Amino acid sequence: MLFLGIQVDVWSAGVLFYQMLYGRRPFGHDQTQERILREDTIIKARRVEFPSKPTISNEAKVSDVFWQFSLRVCLGLIFTALAGQ
Numbered sequence: 001m002l003f004l005g006i007q008v009d010v011w012s013a014g015v016l017f018y019q020m021l022y023g024r025r026p027f028g029h030d031q032t033q034e035r036i037l038r039e040d041t042i043i044k045a046r047r048v049e050f051p052s053k054p055t056i057s058n059e060a061k062v063s064d065v066f067w068q069f070s071l072r073v074c075l076g077l078i079f080t081a082l083a084g085q
Helices: 006-022 033-038 058-062 064-083
Strands: none
């Protein structure tokens, strides 16, 4: 099954934000890319664990322009996806 569409874009943006903020992958963070694909780690994932005390880098904290822009893009994707349903 091939997944295409705005929903996949929103999901991908969330994965990227998670990795940028927390410095680890939300799925299979301790696995190689090959193992993630071979074992269908992402397809089998049912939940995402968020760190109880996240460590966010100083660069991420001070990059206001980047985060404001990213948030606008992400919200735009979400609204577009919702409007298409």
